[in-house]
Amino acid sequence: MLLKNLSRLLIVFLVLLLAGCVTVKVDLFEEPKPLKEKVISGYGGDKILLVDISGLIVESQPRSLFGMASVTTPGRVKEELDKAAKDKRIKALVLRINSPGGTVSASDLIHHELMAYKKETGVPVVACLMGLATSGGYYLAQAGDTIVAHPSGITGSIGVLAMKLNIKGLMDKVGVEGEMVKSGQWKDFWSPFRPANPEEKQMMQQVIDSYYQGFVDVVALGRKMDIKEVRRVADGRIYTAAQAKDLGLVDSLGYLDDAIKIAQKQAGLEEAKVVRYHRPGSYRPNIYSQFPFPDFSGAVTPQFLYLWWPGEI
Numbered sequence: 001m002l003l004k005n006l007s008r009l010l011i012v013f014l015v016l017l018l019a020g021c022v023t024v025k026v027d028l029f030e031e032p033k034p035l036k037e038k039v040i041s042g043y044g045g046d047k048i049l050l051v052d053i054s055g056l057i058v059e060s061q062p063r064s065l066f067g068m069a070s071v072t073t074p075g076r077v078k079e080e081l082d083k084a085a086k087d088k089r090i091k092a093l094v095l096r097i098n099s100p101g102g103t104v105s106a107s108d109l110i111h112h113e114l115m116a117y118k119k120e121t122g123v124p125v126v127a128c129l130m131g132l133a134t135s136g137g138y139y140l141a142q143a144g145d146t147i148v149a150h151p152s153g154i155t156g157s158i159g160v161l162a163m164k165l166n167i168k169g170l171m172d173k174v175g176v177e178g179e180m181v182k183s184g185q186w187k188d189f190w191s192p193f194r195p196a197n198p199e200e201k202q203m204m205q206q207v208i209d210s211y212y213q214g215f216v217d218v219v220a221l222g223r224k225m226d227i228k229e230v231r232r233v234a235d236g237r238i239y240t241a242a243q244a245k246d247l248g249l250v251d252s253l254g255y256l257d258d259a260i261k262i263a264q265k266q267a268g269l270e271e272a273k274v275v276r277y278h279r280p281g282s283y284r285p286n287i288y289s290q291f292p293f294p295d296f297s298g299a300v301t302p303q304f305l306y307l308w309w310p311g312e313i
Helices: 002-018 074-085 104-121 136-141 168-174 198-223 227-233 241-246 256-266
Strands: 036-042 047-054 090-099 101-103 125-134 146-149 154-156 161-163 238-240 273-278 303-307
Touching: 047 074, 047 256, 074 104, 074 273, 090 104, 090 136, 090 256, 101 104, 101 136, 104 125, 104 136, 104 198, 125 136, 125 256, 136 154, 136 198, 146 241, 146 256, 154 241, 161 198, 198 227, 238 241
Parallel strands: 047 090, 047 273, 090 125, 125 146, 125 154
Antiparallel strands: 036 273, 101 303, 154 238, 161 303
């Protein structure tokens, strides 16, 4: 009897809902809040800000019912930098980088914001490469005046990828055939529904070469190296921290504490407290936070990546 009554109530509720008589608001995610400062260590009035660059570097934060992915976005980094720029007690910045890289666009945006922050504030920036700081992760390190690498870390993988899935064979097996109406010969360029032809591969290579040159230029400027020397080491391979130091890709081997001490010294501080910004949920105070979400375009459009990808798809 109880089950029958509950079923009737559910049916009535659904009818009213479909009729527009009932409005239900379900908040699946925690309400966003502004950033808050947290002291990690040290003491004194002056501060060293620790900015975390972890996980994939992408344009927007993917969200799901099962939790937040570990990613770094331009929106989050810019928000931290904007807050830091208003705090005159922040005398140095340490980038804690533990990332295999990510998209070309997101890496370039964050690097741009870091360079703009340095120009506006004049504070020294030290990059600390943790266990993995490759490709786009290493790209961001070029904003540092000094680069410190964990002795057991991996870095390098200077280069660009453009990937797609060729699902034609799968479609043939299941009896699905794609149809396309297009306005020009190349409107379906790099389609996943057929193999790429030689002309498409050549066109894509030109794009890749352009992005690669941008990466090389950033490293040459950041490390004060000759372009030819950068190209010699920028063949996509990864390096141990010791190898990277010998090649001039990092300044020294050390740990996060060492990077903080270097930042403190470069800022001319006898004492300082290390702080970081944190906030549950998500907050959208700037233009980079407004990238479309969720973004499913990666399934059908080319993704240009400053990313270490060990192996074929």
